[in-house]
Every structure is written in structure tokens, then in C-alpha cells.
Amino acid sequence: MADRRDPAIGEEPDGNGSRTAWLAAGQDLLREGGFQAVKLAALCERTGRTTGSFYHHFSGMAEYLGELASFFGDEQPRLAVQRLSELPAEERLRRLEQLSVQLHMGALHRAMRDWATCNEPAAEAVRGADHVLLEFIRDAFVDQGVDRATAELQAEVVYALAIVRLDTPWTRRSTSIDRVLHGLGRSAGPSVGTP
Numbered sequence: 001m002a003d004r005r006d007p008a009i010g011e012e013p014d015g016n017g018s019r020t021a022w023l024a025a026g027q028d029l030l031r032e033g034g035f036q037a038v039k040l041a042a043l044c045e046r047t048g049r050t051t052g053s054f055y056h057h058f059s060g061m062a063e064y065l066g067e068l069a070s071f072f073g074d075e076q077p078r079l080a081v082q083r084l085s086e087l088p089a090e091e092r093l094r095r096l097e098q099l100s101v102q103l104h105m106g107a108l109h110r111a112m113r114d115w116a117t118c119n120e121p122a123a124e125a126v127r128g129a130d131h132v133l134l135e136f137i138r139d140a141f142v143d144q145g146v147d148r149a150t151a152e153l154q155a156e157v158v159y160a161l162a163i164v165r166l167d168t169p170w171t172r173r174s175t176s177i178d179r180v181l182h183g184l185g186r187s188a189g190p191s192v193g194t195p
Helices: 019-033 040-047 051-057 061-084 089-102 105-116 120-143 148-163 178-183
Strands: none
Touching: 019 040, 019 051, 019 061, 019 105, 040 051, 061 089, 061 105, 061 120, 089 105, 089 120, 105 120, 105 148, 120 148
């Protein structure tokens, strides 16, 4: 059965048959098998719910897939950013990293990018998520005193490391972004992570 946390913020979804639970199940299937794996039978199996419950929330798979893309590209990142925006800049980045790891967002971003190659709503969702999250990360660096141009570069590096699938010829020594940021000319600072 799917992780019962709200995929936007790592908290419990709202109720036993919630729309969010169906979307979380779809995201799990995306992570595991790509967009081709998102089928009604698999969703029902993943949630432990019936097709009747599915049709209570969605008129059909076309609507569901549109909402799945929209949830990733708009609702999910905006809710996460809203929940974190009042924290100090360093803590914002640390908490975003925790959510990313907890919710396996790197795998989800890669699956969404694969889907976006053949589906315009998915492509629009990827662009939307990128926009919100890159600005959020950039602004956290700016709030720590980094100039805007450097903050934008740092945001791109942090974001890319969270999403890209690398098969390096060497063993990755650390997932800490501090080493990368230090290599970009940033003095030792807060430990930050990935979106």
C-alpha cells in the first residue's frame, strides 16, 4: 500500500478516500514504472480502494492524469513552498531537502520529465514545478546574502543534482551540496540540500 503521507508536505492525507491518496498512488507508480505504469487497476491495488472510489473523485483516467500532472506542477510545489516560506533561509533549504528525500522527489521529477516528452500537460507541469522551486531556492540563497546572479547559479546546481541521473565513473562521496557550492566560490555556509 502507498505511503499515507500527503505527497506535498509529508503529512497524512485528508481522509480515507481522499483525492490526495489517489494522486500519491499515481506518483508512486510514476516513480516505479514511469507514466506507462499509471493504470486504474494498479491505482486501486496501490490504494486498496475500489474503482467506485476512484470515480467518486475523477470522471475517468484522462481527468485523473491531468490532475496528476497539475498536482505535481502547481499544487504540490506551491503548498510545500508556502509551508516552508516563513522559516529562516537556511532552514527552508534544509527542510526542502528533507521533504525531497522523504518523498523520493528526484525519481518523481525524472519520471515526470520522461512523461513530458510525449504529453503537453506533463510538460507544462514540469515547467511549473521548475519555476516555483528554482525561485524558492534562489530566494533562500539571496536571503543569506548571496548576490542574485550567484544565487541563480547555485539554485540551478542544487536543483540539477536533485533531478539528474548520473552514472559517474567514480563513487559519489557525498550527497551534501555544501561541497559543490564551496567549489562555486561560496564560503562555508549552511548545509543545504536538494529540492
